[in-house]
Amino acid sequence: MTRWPLPPHMARALQEARLAAAEGEVPIGAVIVKDGQTIAIGRNAPRQIHDPTAHAEMVAIRAAAKALGNERLEGCELWVTLEPCAMCAGAIVHARIARLYYGASDPKGGAVEHGARVFDQPQCLHRPDVYAGIGGPEAGELLRDFFREKR
Amino acid sequence: MTRWPLPPHMARALQEARLAAAEGEVPIGAVIVKDGQTIAIGRNAPRQIHDPTAHAEMVAIRAAAKALGNERLEGCELWVTLEPCAMCAGAIVHARIARLYYGASDPKGGAVEHGARVFDQPQCLHRPDVYAGIGGPEAGELLRDFFREKR
Numbered sequence: 616m617t618r619w620p621l622p623p624h625m626a627r628a629l630q631e632a633r634l635a636a637a638e639g640e641v642p643i644g645a646v647i648v649k650d651g652q653t654i655a656i657g658r659n660a661p662r663q664i665h666d667p668t669a670h671a672e673m674v675a676i677r678a679a680a681k682a683l684g685n686e687r688l689e690g691c692e693l694w695v696t697l698e699p700c701a702m703c704a705g706a707i708v709h710a711r712i713a714r715l716y717y718g719a720s721d722p723k724g725g726a727v728e729h730g731a732r733v734f735d736q737p738q739c740l741h742r743p744d745v746y747a748g749i750g751g752p753e754a755g756e757l758l759r760d761f762f763r764e765k766r
Numbered sequence: 767m768t769r770w771p772l773p774p775h776m777a778r779a780l781q782e783a784r785l786a787a788a789e790g791e792v793p794i795g796a797v798i799v800k801d802g803q804t805i806a807i808g809r810n811a812p813r814q815i816h817d818p819t820a821h822a823e824m825v826a827i828r829a830a831a832k833a834l835g836n837e838r839l840e841g842c843e844l845w846v847t848l849e850p851c852a853m854c855a856g857a858i859v860h861a862r863i864a865r866l867y868y869g870a871s872d873p874k875g876g877a878v879e880h881g882a883r884v885f886d887q888p889q890c891l892h893r894p895d896v897y898a899g900i901g902g903p904e905a906g907e908l909l910r911d912f913f914r915e916k917r
Binding site for chain 2: 661662665666667668669673676677680681683684685686687688700701702703704705706708709710711722723724726729730731732733736737738739740
């Protein structure tokens with residue numbers, strides 16, 4: 616069977632997720648792209664830096680806003696290995712991310728197609744275009760391996 | 767008419783909100799308290815520091831986690847002048863905040879009693895005790911004054 620190759624931005628997000636695992640963090644990685652260029656990367660880091668908000672998406676969004684000198688990331692894409700939680704989905708709205716690409720679905724903690732469904736709320740001020748399931752098997756395998764080793 | 771005095775932690779959060787307004791930011795302030803002691807404060811700052819995640823609650827939660835050297839703020843109270851949004855409610859869950867006290871309700875952006883109702887989702891891993899409406903009139907007046915001057 617020939618497997619369709621991963622888009623390079625998702626491959627990069629998965630690489631960040633692997634680095635997170637090596638640091639003892641839940642393996643989730645994110646990349647922010649503008650006009651085809653990577654402007655920020657992030658990986659999950661809450662334990663290392665004692666910051667409960669340091670999810671991969673948050674780290675990448677904050678770095679991108681700093682790089683652009685603008686709290687709004689208009690025209691930017693966020694690539695992340697796992698379905699964002701409510702916190703990260705809310706940050707995606709505040710940052711005005713144009714397009715969201717994510718890997719694995721997260722029925723337990725996700726808030727895009729599960730639970731709080733942040734972008735589906737009538738009050739939601741900004742809705743990114745959402746593309747799910749890109750690199751999902753790879754992202755899911757990383758997470759399963761990580762939690763298997765923890766046990 | 768005698769007005770019931772504001773609890774001191776909410777008075778402090780309102781003071782932070784006023785400082786935010788003076789800096790040109792939407793006036794929202796937050797305080798984190800542990801064992802009766804203020805361990806962190808925060809005010810809304812997204813424009814100033816180019817950080818779309820820099821809501822008052824997020825600033826306070828990150829500072830408290832740093833101060834305690836722990837990503838979990840067990841036993842901590844968060845006092846904030848406005849109903850938290852989805853991002854901040856999600857962060858409150860991740861941080862394991864024990865009690866949330868907020869001032870004004872926010873039908874447009876709130877995600878506690880409105881919209882995403884983050885703590886009411888079946889998957890929600892941690893639910894703080896929630897006390898609403900403390901200092902609500904004062905918090906609402908600050909916001910109305912701010913937006914009136916902006917027009």
